[in-house]
Amino acid sequence: MSERVGFFTDTSVCIGCKACEVACKEWNDVPDDGFVFRATSYDNTGGLGASTWRHVAFIEDFTERGDRWLMSSDVCKHCTHAACLDVCPTGALFRTEFDTIVVQADICNGCGYCVPACPYGVIDRREDDGRAWKCTLCYDRLRDGLEPACAKACPTDSIQFGPLEELRERAAERLATLHEAGVAEARLYGERPDDGVGGDGAFFLLLDEPEVYGLPPDPVVTTRDLPSMWLWAGAAAVSMAAACFGAFARGPRR
Amino acid sequence: MSRERAMVPDAEFRSYYGQPIIKDPLWHEPHMPVYLYLGGLSGASSLLAAGCELTGRDRLAAPAKIAAAVAGSAGAAFLVAELGRPERFLNMLRVFKPTSPMSVGSWILAAQSGLAAVAAGSAVTGLLPAVGRAAGLATGVTGPMMATYTAVLVSDTAVPSWHAGHRELAFLFAGSALASAGAVAMVAAPHREAGPARRMAVIGAAVETVASEVLERRLGILSEPYREGSAGRLMRAARVLTVTGGALAAVSGLTRWRTPSVLSAAALTAGSLCARFGVLRAGRASAADPKYTVVPQRERVAARERNRAGG
Numbered sequence: 001m002s003e004r005v006g007f008f009t010d011t012s013v014c015i016g017c018k019a020c021e022v023a024c025k026e027w028n029d030v031p032d033d034g035f036v037f038r039a040t041s042y043d044n045t046g047g048l049g050a051s052t053w054r055h056v057a058f059i060e061d062f063t064e065r066g067d068r069w070l071m072s073s074d075v076c077k078h079c080t081h082a083a084c085l086d087v088c089p090t091g092a093l094f095r096t097e098f099d100t101i102v103v104q105a106d107i108c109n110g111c112g113y114c115v116p117a118c119p120y121g122v123i124d125r126r127e128d129d130g131r132a133w134k135c136t137l138c139y140d141r142l143r144d145g146l147e148p149a150c151a152k153a154c155p156t157d158s159i160q161f162g163p164l165e166e167l168r169e170r171a172a173e174r175l176a177t178l179h180e181a182g183v184a185e186a187r188l189y190g191e192r193p194d195d196g197v198g199g200d201g202a203f204f205l206l207l208d209e210p211e212v213y214g215l216p217p218d219p220v221v222t223t224r225d226l227p228s229m230w231l232w233a234g235a236a237a238v239s240m241a242a243a244c245f246g247a248f249a250r251g252p253r254r
Numbered sequence: 255m256s257r258e259r260a261m262v263p264d265a266e267f268r269s270y271y272g273q274p275i276i277k278d279p280l281w282h283e284p285h286m287p288v289y290l291y292l293g294g295l296s297g298a299s300s301l302l303a304a305g306c307e308l309t310g311r312d313r314l315a316a317p318a319k320i321a322a323a324v325a326g327s328a329g330a331a332f333l334v335a336e337l338g339r340p341e342r343f344l345n346m347l348r349v350f351k352p353t354s355p356m357s358v359g360s361w362i363l364a365a366q367s368g369l370a371a372v373a374a375g376s377a378v379t380g381l382l383p384a385v386g387r388a389a390g391l392a393t394g395v396t397g398p399m400m401a402t403y404t405a406v407l408v409s410d411t412a413v414p415s416w417h418a419g420h421r422e423l424a425f426l427f428a429g430s431a432l433a434s435a436g437a438v439a440m441v442a443a444p445h446r447e448a449g450p451a452r453r454m455a456v457i458g459a460a461v462e463t464v465a466s467e468v469l470e471r472r473l474g475i476l477s478e479p480y481r482e483g484s485a486g487r488l489m490r491a492a493r494v495l496t497v498t499g500g501a502l503a504a505v506s507g508l509t510r511w512r513t514p515s516v517l518s519a520a521a522l523t524a525g526s527l528c529a530r531f532g533v534l535r536a537g538r539a540s541a542a543d544p545k546y547t548v549v550p551q552r553e554r555v556a557a558r559e560r561n562r563a564g565g
Contacts, residue, residue: 083412086351088351089359090346112336115277115279116279117411124277125338223410226410232421237398
């Protein structure tokens with residue numbers, strides 16, 4: 001097993017160039033995701049999906065404190081406790097030697113269960129193709145010792161790739177620097193190993209609350225409650241048998 | 255209604271252009287809700303058939319066995335049709351994953367529909383009676399699993415109103431399964447033999463009604479999607495149909511006419527279907543509005559911070 005790697009996306013230096021989106025598409029041969037004018041600032045891909053593995057969010061924020069234009073490149077979080085991986089019934093989703101989560105396209109039968117399981121709304125099914133797709137953290141490049149295409153193309157190093165431990169240290173330093181400089185609203189997102197998904201392999205430095213960027217404020221891996229769900233289903237199944245017993249209990253016939 | 259609104263103001267939350275945070279469940283209508291209905295019908299019919307087997311009621315057992323087999327196979331067909339790559343449906347059986355309710359469910363469905371087909375085949379043809387009996391009794395175990403695993407299937411997602419409703423959904427699906435199986439057997443079996451089916455239908459209707467009441471009240475903001483819009487209309491229709499069907503089933507045994515039984519069966523079947531469609535739509539509505547993802551998570555964060563500050 002290699003060292004766990006991931007992304008640290010520092011949105012405070014993102015300039016919204018979308019080089020990451022383009023590099024990802026080029027390298028991974030991702031088909032077009034529609035040509036839509038959404039009237040949401042410079043965002044015309046909307047969110048992550050089967051054919052959008054990097055998505056740059058644009059938030060035009062006009063308040064009394066002053067005007068801001070927030071930009072942030074979103075990506076699959078490669079969770080420590082990954083719901084998509086847990087619920088996949090075919091084993092198409094797997095955890096790689098780099099501790100990243102990848103879909104095997106030759107196994108996926110397009111059941112779509114991973115899609116509503118993801119607490120971040122990342123993975124989706126390509127309807128013309130029938131299978132689920134998402135960021136692979138450039139698994140092929142990693143195996144050749146290269147960094148993922150998006151990180152390689154990022155001109156401001158907003159997207160940083162590396163061993164996760166090292167990235168966490170770098171992020172803590174960057175956060176301290178920003179706080180010293182008076183950027184009180186800077187915060188890390190997904191870096192804590194004790195959060196509801198056990199920490200993200202791809203985490204962020206944000207300048208506002210996560211939901212402003214379309215991220216869930218407190219995501220939890222759905223399978224955390226699976227034992228309780230099976231317990232309740234088991235209780236319901238036993239109740240069915242008891243009900244059936246009751247239905248037969250009265251009299252020998254009729 | 256307006257007073258309720260005034261007392262509970264709309265929760266404030268922020269979002270990215272009002273876009274959903276999680277993805278819409280891909281499951282389609284009518285495939286998914288009809289599969290949920292058929293799975294329940296198959297499972298509870300098997301239970302009824304096993305009860306008949308043990309108490310020697312062949313004339314009620316036969317239609318129950320046939321219903322279990324037909325519903326099981328038809329359900330499997332709907333499930334395969336839902337896949338993005340239907341020709342790869344057998345990939346479901348290449349692993350057994352306890353963390354995936356769909357993997358566990360695929361094995362339950364395979365066992366249930368296979369055993370039910372053997373039991374029904376033997377009952378219809380008279381061949382291999384011992385094998386048929388053994389298979390029929392085995393479906394008495396796989397049947398209830400078949401009828402309730404689907405609650406885990408939908409709950410084990412990030413869809414807020416499904417995830418939070420996992421307790422209630424298990425009993426809603428169990429009750430709905432009993433009611434629909436009772437309904438089918440009640441009209442398919444000779445009127446005088448249908449007593450257990452009628453009682454099963456009455457108990458099922460009661461359980462379904464109570465569970466959906468609880469589902470629509472106890473989840474706080476996450477109950478809203480079960481009450482509003484087309485999901486709310488379907489859930490209300492399900493309630494009326496199920497209560498009516500249950501009441502008719504209760505009195506149908508007192509008369510020699512078949513009409514109350516037939517009306518009861520129709521109402522219970524429609525009620526069960528409405529409930530399944532309603533649950534699917536409520537889940538979709540809770541996924542589509544970022545409010546249902548953000549507000550409960552914000553409350554969780556706030557509660558944690560209060561705890562930390564207090565303790």
